[in-house]
Amino acid sequence: MPFRFLFHYLLTIATFVSAFGISTAYGERLQVIDQDGNPVANAVVSFPSQGPIPVPELNAVIDQIDKQFAPHVLVVQKGQWVNFPNSDDIRHHVYSFSDPKTFEMRLFNGTDSEPQLFDQQGIVVLGCNIHDEMRGFIYVADQENTGVTDAGGYAEVQVNGSDFDVWHERLSASQTEKRTMSIDSLIDGSPRQVRITLVIDAQAEEDERTFRSRKFGND
Known part of the structure; x- marks a missing residue:
C-alpha cells in the first residue's frame, strides 16, 4: 500500500561565521542537511540585498x-x-x-x-x-542575494543581517513556500556555527499525481 500520509523532515541550516561575529555584509558558505545529516541539494538560501541588484542583460x-x-x-x-x-x-x-x-x-x-x-x-x-x-x-x-546548494549541500551567499529565507521543493506540498529564518544563536567553535532546524511538510506521492493531472491538454 503506498505511503499517503504527511511526513516530516528536519532540515538544518548550518552557517559558519567568523570568530569575530556577524558583519553587515560578507560572503559565506552555508550547508543544508536533513534530519539524518545528509546534504540537501537544490535548496535556495537568500538574504536581502544591501544595495540594488541590476537585472542581468544576458538571458x-x-x-x-x-x-x-x-x-x-x-x-x-x-x-x-x-x-x-x-x-x-x-x-x-x-x-x-x-x-x-x-x-x-x-x-x-x-x-x-x-x-x-x-x-x-x-x-x-x-x-x-x-x-x-x-x-x-x-x-x-527580487533584490536578494541568493545561493543554491550543490550535491554536498553547500552554497555561497552574500550574508546581510540576521534574517534570511530558505526554499526547497520539499518544504511544502505546493512546492512554492519559503521559510523566513533568523540567525539568533552562535555556537562556540572555530569557526562558530549557527544551526537552525526546519520542519518540512511533504505530501506523499498523491500530490505528485495531483500536480500532473492539472496539465494543459494533451498533444
Missing part, C-alpha cells in the same frame, strides 16, 4: 537534457528573460501553472523558442506535458 538558460530540466533549480532576478533550448532529440511541451508566470511552449529539437520574461517574484514550477517525470523550478528573486 538565463534552462535546458532540456535527457528528459530533465537543466539546471533543476534556476535562480533569476525579477525582470530577467529566460531561454528554453531543447538539447534532446525529442520534443517537449513545457508549462507552468504558477502565479508568478503561467505559460506553455512546445519545444522542438534544433528550433529556437521565444524567451520568457519573469517579472514577478516567487517560485515557478515547471513541468512537461509529454514527460510527467520532468520537474524543474525557477526562483525569481
Whole structure:
C-alpha cells in the first residue's frame, strides 16, 4: 500500500561565521542537511540585498537534457528573460501553472523558442506535458542575494543581517513556500556555527499525481 500520509523532515541550516561575529555584509558558505545529516541539494538560501541588484542583460538558460530540466533549480532576478533550448532529440511541451508566470511552449529539437520574461517574484514550477517525470523550478528573486546548494549541500551567499529565507521543493506540498529564518544563536567553535532546524511538510506521492493531472491538454 503506498505511503499517503504527511511526513516530516528536519532540515538544518548550518552557517559558519567568523570568530569575530556577524558583519553587515560578507560572503559565506552555508550547508543544508536533513534530519539524518545528509546534504540537501537544490535548496535556495537568500538574504536581502544591501544595495540594488541590476537585472542581468544576458538571458538565463534552462535546458532540456535527457528528459530533465537543466539546471533543476534556476535562480533569476525579477525582470530577467529566460531561454528554453531543447538539447534532446525529442520534443517537449513545457508549462507552468504558477502565479508568478503561467505559460506553455512546445519545444522542438534544433528550433529556437521565444524567451520568457519573469517579472514577478516567487517560485515557478515547471513541468512537461509529454514527460510527467520532468520537474524543474525557477526562483525569481527580487533584490536578494541568493545561493543554491550543490550535491554536498553547500552554497555561497552574500550574508546581510540576521534574517534570511530558505526554499526547497520539499518544504511544502505546493512546492512554492519559503521559510523566513533568523540567525539568533552562535555556537562556540572555530569557526562558530549557527544551526537552525526546519520542519518540512511533504505530501506523499498523491500530490505528485495531483500536480500532473492539472496539465494543459494533451498533444
